[in-house]
Amino acid sequence: MKLSMASGSLLLFTWFAVMGFLQAVTLEVRERNSTCIKAELSAVFSITYNTSSSPRTVQVPLPNTTTVDLASSSCGSVAGTPALVATFGSGHALGLSFSTNGSLYSMAALMLQYNLSDSSIFAEANSSAVVTVTSASPGIWAAINTTYHCVSATSVILGDQTVTFSDMRLEAYMPGNGLSSDETICAADQAHTTTTTPTTTARTPTTASPAPTTPGPPERGIYSISNSNGTVCLLAQMGLQLNVSYVSQSQNKTVQEYFNLTPNLTNSSGSCEDNSATLVLAQGRTTTLSLIFTLNSTANKYHLSGINVLANWSDMTAPFSAENTSLDYLRTTLGRSYMCNTEQTLAVVPSFSLNTFKLRVQAFGVTTNQFATAEECQMDQDEMLIPIIVGAALAGLVLVVLIAYLIGRKRSHAGYQTI
Incomplete structure (x- = not known):
């Protein structure tokens, strides 16, 4: 089920890109005039919801009107981790939180929030709830002071929903206001290239x-x-x-x-x-x-x-x-x-x-x-x-030997005649 959903999302993502419906958005979290998280990406959300008759799945591109929720986003503190929360449409949101071990930083969690009362997207939904789904450790990471770069479509499954990113460049724990010129290239891009890629690998x-x-x-x-x-x-x-x-x-x-x-x-x-x-x-x-x-x-x-x-x-x-x-x-x-x-x-x-x-x-x-x-x-x-x-074979072998012994003994007794 996961494989088919992910494969379908990749095909739909490609279709959206070809038709020109996908546009990259730039999202930035700043604190004291300094940027700590910056992302340039395209995304499509594959969301399954219930209607009165049957389940229905919609494909929702991340619009270029998406903005950063300043109240929910943060550069991190002693009590919290760095997070970028972007809002779009009528009550929908995408959240990315990050963690680091000193040499690497990674996306610690991915959050998708969608509002089923938005009839322009969720037609005939039998609920008006605001639903939040998350995925821990979606596998997006990079070396500190480098930009994570992934052109390939990458799907992350959150319960029954799927988020598919493409042409993504992002960096957390930034030392400056711009994305680093040094890049960590995702494994998918490395697998698809036949020439030397400008990753952090030099050999x-x-x-x-x-x-x-x-x-x-x-x-x-x-x-x-x-x-x-x-x-x-x-x-x-x-x-x-x-x-x-x-x-x-x-x-x-x-x-x-x-x-x-x-x-x-x-x-x-x-x-x-x-x-x-x-x-x-x-x-x-x-x-x-x-x-x-x-x-x-x-x-x-x-x-x-x-x-x-x-x-x-x-x-x-x-x-x-x-x-x-x-x-x-x-x-x-x-x-x-x-x-x-x-x-x-x-x-x-x-x-x-x-x-x-x-x-x-x-x-x-x-x-x-x-x-x-x-x-x-x-x-x-x-x-x-x-x-x-x-054990059964050995028991059978012992039984065969025992039977052979008894038969042989009986025959030897039969060879003697009473005088």
């Missing part, structure tokens, strides 16, 4: 290095996320190992490295919504891993639908990022937990995969702060089945 990869030695199984961490009323909404126990291919600064070629998350050095955060839950794990200022779970209330199932990683290790020529929001891993029945003691490899993108060890997770329906009954992965079931099969 060209050569041949890949031999396969690395693994650091051994990672330590198992225990993580939990609570919702706004303090109730635990996500539980996880697992060892995590990152498998990353990147351009090495010292070797000037692509290398592969395994990296274990260390639980006592890892901070956990996240959020829970009605149909989505996000677990964010950050180890120092160098590694951030986000796991996104999605609930399909119709099928009564939930699964791991998205993985996002940001890494800025010392030997990297540029910060590494990878994201995939169309995954289907760890599928589980609502009200149950998922368990897999066997090592699993979750492929995300060609340059990144995630290995899990002794995993148990429950993202929805947590009660009494404890895991519900577990549904075991197929690999664990297979491992249990192998000893049973071997």
Whole structure:
């Protein structure tokens, strides 16, 4: 469902662009005559709402009349994070909030607010409510003092709605009033270009290095996320190992490295919504891993639908990022937990995969702060089945030998005659 919605949004986005309906808007947050956040972007919102007869989906371009809400926007303070909130139409808004680890800044959350009473957009809506949907860690990031630049259409899913950006240039924590001339190019643009792109990467990869030695199984961490009323909404126990291919600064070629998350050095955060839950794990200022779970209330199932990683290790020529929001891993029945003691490899993108060890997770329906009954992965079931099969085979072999022995003994007795 997510993949089809995202693909549809990209096609509609292209159609809007070709027809000339999309116009880039410039949004800026200032404080004391200094700019701290600036964005130049185009966007289309794919919004599904209910009418009296059936659900309906509309495509809403971000208009060039969009303005910054000065009261809600901020350059950040001790109590709050930097945020850009833009308003348009009759009660609609788009919000971008940011965070930093000192070397990277990222979009910490994306917010979309839409007013169903606006009949010019939501014709025949059976509600007049103002709806707000959010997405944590949408995977937009850049190195500090560089501009994030992404020409490719990028879709972010917020519940049942989708925001698709294009031709985006933005910067937070700005040192000056203008966007930096140094740019961090998004992964989609890097994948689509065949020439050297003016990113923060200055070296060209050569041949890949031999396969690395693994650091051994990672330590198992225990993580939990609570919702706004303090109730635990996500539980996880697992060892995590990152498998990353990147351009090495010292070797000037692509290398592969395994990296274990260390639980006592890892901070956990996240959020829970009605149909989505996000677990964010950050180890120092160098590694951030986000796991996104999605609930399909119709099928009564939930699964791991998205993985996002940001890494800025010392030997990297540029910060590494990878994201995939169309995954289907760890599928589980609502009200149950998922368990897999066997090592699993979750492929995300060609340059990144995630290995899990002794995993148990429950993202929805947590009660009494404890895991519900577990549904075991197929690999664990297979491992249990192998000893049973071997045992049965050995028992059968013993039985065959015993029967052969008895038959042979009976025949030997039959060879003697009474005189």
